[in-house]
Amino acid sequence: MEERDEQTQKRAERICREWETLKSNRGQWEGHWNDVATYVAPRKAGIFEAPTVGGKRMTRVYDSTAIQSCSKFASGLYGNLCPPDQRWFELRAPAPDLEVAEEQRHWYSEATRILHEELAISNFGLSIHEDFKDLGWCGTGGMTVEEGDPGKPTLRFRTMHIRQYIPIENAQVQIDRAFRLLSFTASQAIDEFGEMNLHPEITGSQADPQKASRRWQFIHLVEPRRDRNEEKRDDQNMPYASYYVDVKHKTLIEEGGYEEMPIICHRLDCEEPTEVYGRSPAMQVLPEIKVLNRMVRASLLAEEKRADPPLDVPEGNYPFGLRTGPGGINYYRDFAKGRVTPMEISGSVETILKMKEQRRQRIKEAFFLDLFLLLDQLDQNQKTATEILERVKEKLLILGPMLGRLQSELFNPLIDRCIGILFRAGKLPPVPEGVAFYEIEYVSQLALAMRMIEVSAVTQTIAQVQPFIEMNPDVMDNFDDDAIVRGVYERMGGNPKWLRDTDARAEIRKQRLEQQQAMQALEAGGQAADMLPKAGKKAEEGSPLAEMMKVAGGL
The missing domain is CATH 4.10.810 (Virus Scaffolding Protein; Chain A)
Structure with a gap:
């Protein structure tokens, strides 16, 4: 027993040391995040420590273009990647096993429907929108997916501030470990962990009015469990190990496990293979954002000078002082030669306005606002949609790698986690024989727009070779007509249930x-x-x- 307690204590101390080491190693990132947040996400600017509740956070912002663009960027991703009123993914049979029985196909369809309904009634929409905002300004997002309390939605999501968590990559450059820092009052800690598992100093502070509001910090580490008995499914043998540590007292207060990774850390874009954290659109145009703020501030000062310019006043001509307010009466000597004149303010207002507008436009383009505006028009007739697709193709190609990363690092593990929770809660129908795996097919507006590039390539190719087809119809033998038709149908977002099997x-x-x-x-x-x-004769046999x-x- 003493040996186990000693191992537990060493594990708690190791977790605390690793947290502090990782925290100190990302000091450069924290300075960068704080700089970006100051101008793009002021309410998230408390990187080094939690900001004062109700404090002013916009004192250094003179232009809100970046703030509004980041918010619209989040709304654009939300509406085009995972809209609440549309199906944005489908569960299907794995690609090598396209031919499935009707019972299996029904299970995939029903599981997709239930999962969308559960996401709709949960707080997923609020959490993912906040997560997309974080991707817009700091390029890294963190979200937890937990089972809801009894009587409430089965799925519960929580978006974390960048200062609260630290992702860790494995040898395959995949995030499979994550720390997060929790802050609880004594009452909250007792509700979360139980009074018997907490240090007496924490539980005792609950009864002290002066200490009841004090917040205690806890570190939560989730990592793959390296040594486990796969035949057992208890907390100590689940695929992912979970440890909660009391930071002040360096004690392990809870050890458990998860079937799936509950902390989902993801990046929008990674420019360097050695960087664990992502890059954001705001980082790309941070110089433009800073210059625009300086220009607006300077413009305000210039306009104020033009509205209330400095005055040139002859010395001694106004013995009773100069009154510049409304209705002011000024007495001056009748022999005085000079009069009060406003100081001339130079500078072209039109030039400054043009320069500011150019920078605002570059900031909006960095957040893909022009792309989202055009995507909203894709539901028009096919000719217009084709023209729009040609206009946004370049932007889609830039955004494509980011979408691929979001699918692999955010949506795939999120959907896997949700399916696991719903299955254990009995929300999904019984799994028929033959359904052991599934494939996630994304059918959102943005995903379909990316696939429409392939459709456009096919239609343009056939149009270009039409003269050769007329001369020699055998040219069409180069194309797999069935594969093209089925591929176009799927890429246009057609319901797979309406497509006959081969x-x-x-x-x-x-x-x-x-x-x-x-x-x-x-x-x-x-x-x-x-x-x-x-x-004329009988036919021969x-x-x-x-x-x-x-x-x-x-x-």
């Missing part, structure tokens, strides 16, 4: 071929019957004419 398609074609052969035989038999009266007569006789 076996049903083959059966229809077989029946059609048999009908055509029967009709040809019927026509051939009719022609043979017409020829019989004209024949085994000749083509004799065979045609047999067919005609059978009809």
